Amino acid sequence: MRLTNVAHMVLPPGRVTSLSTGPAGVPGAAVPISYDQRLHTSAGDRAGSWMALAFRLDVTATPAQLAHAWSAVVARHGTLHTAFSDAGGELTLRETELVHGDWVEHPPADPSEPSRLVLRRVLDESCRPFAAPSHRLCVVAPEAGDDPRPVVVIAGDHAHLDMWSLLVLLRDLRACLTDVVAGRDPGAGLSPAPPFAAHTLLLEQQDATPHWVGRRWAEVLEAGGGSLPVFPLPLGDVSEPRAEVVEVRDVLDPGQLEALEKQAADHGVRLTALAIAAVAAATTELSGHPLRAVFPVHSRDDPSWYGSVGWFITNSVLDCTDPSPTGCAAALREAMKLGAHPLAPILGHLDHELAPPGMFALSWLDTRRLPEVPPGLEVQWVSAVTRPDGVMAWFLAGDDGLHLRCRYPDTPQAREHVGRWLDAVVGRLAGAAGAGSGSAGAGAG
DSSP: EEEEEEOOOOOOSSSEEEEEEEEOOOOOOOOOOOHHHHHHTTTOOOOOOEEEEEEEOOOOOOOHHHHHHHHHHHHHHOGGGGGOOGGOOOOOOEEEEEEEEEEEOOOOHHHHHHHHHHHHHHHHHOOOOSSSEEEEEEEEESSSSSSOEEEEEEEGGGOOHHHHHHHHHHHHHHHHHHHHTSOOOOTTTTTTOOHHHHHHHHHHTTTTOOOHHHHHHHHHHHHTTTTTOBSSSSOOOOOOOOOOOEEEEHHHHOOHHHHHHHHHHHTTTTTHHHHHHHHHHHHHHHHHHHHEEEEEEEOOSSGGGGTTOOOOOOEEEEEEEOOOOHHHHHHHHHHHHTTOOOOOHHHHHGGGGSSSBBBBBEEEGGGSSOOOOTTTTTEEEOOOOOOSSSEEEEEEETTTTTEEEEEOOOOOOHHHHHHHHHHHHHHHHHTTTOOGGOOOOEEEE
């Protein structure tokens, strides 16, 4: 799997189409809004807040069959047929009946325009926080090349999706399409998928947050001067969002990742802890400060949610004052505990004060723990092009090794200091795997 953004994704030249989908009738009943959904939509309607997954379609089907299968997938997942509104200044989320129309062709602005830029326009327009619906199914039909299989793109605004959800949608679409082609009811063999709104309601009904959790959050914010952690090296003037720089580093190949996992076992910790220890060491070496970063954690705390679609991600903070593998393992355990409790009672009154310019976030995702993807689909996780004022780094572990993707503002200082930090992190990880720092490649993607 490849983690990229729409400006760098790999798409064949070809015809771009999307399935027209819109609301039918008036909005229905209101459903609960999660803390993270509320925070996300408070920034207003905008382009560039979507995420997507692209893959080669390995099921031979007509456009009508694909549309039929997708409508069955949407019907399975409650969040996909809800829509946000802020009419009258009050944010609501309501059930929305959808009707699927025709396939719409999206021609390039000129014959030389790459298909990925055509796709970007479609998703920026369709997958917005207040669109109804805020998701879109697209197809790129190759004009030439060795692989004639179409590329299917599933995209939606982040208010309704996370990266795990995109793999669920891939699985469900392939299953439903196979059923449609075979003349069966689409999705009959899939397990029921509880709606994300039910998860939100469970969090609202959860027992009072333990006192120590609120106290620890207060300590974390105090250490950051009242805000979440910032990148510990100079980024230049980021008082306003800047054009983005996206770097992807291929850190370890599969054999090196296996060696790193063995090193972790020798230390009595998990792979994540040993990798974070390398990041912590590199951070302290360059900045003189311990590693402190926003750390997203998932809230699929029960297997019943594994096949559901929604924003099952909340933020915690990773505070590695002890950069040893065991110290980082303890910091990760604390981060998971902090992220296991609803944030609204703790941080809700501070929403617009928490994310300072220069905010620093780390994310770890091991695709081997997510819904399985058949080989050969050329899966790409795709983000929108944004204007960041902080640094976001994603680690992606999988059968093809360990990769690191980083997004940061395009200033001379950020290019210098984030680039040096990435070099140091890659070198530390390669060294921990016994590979030598010269073995890892770098590039944009």
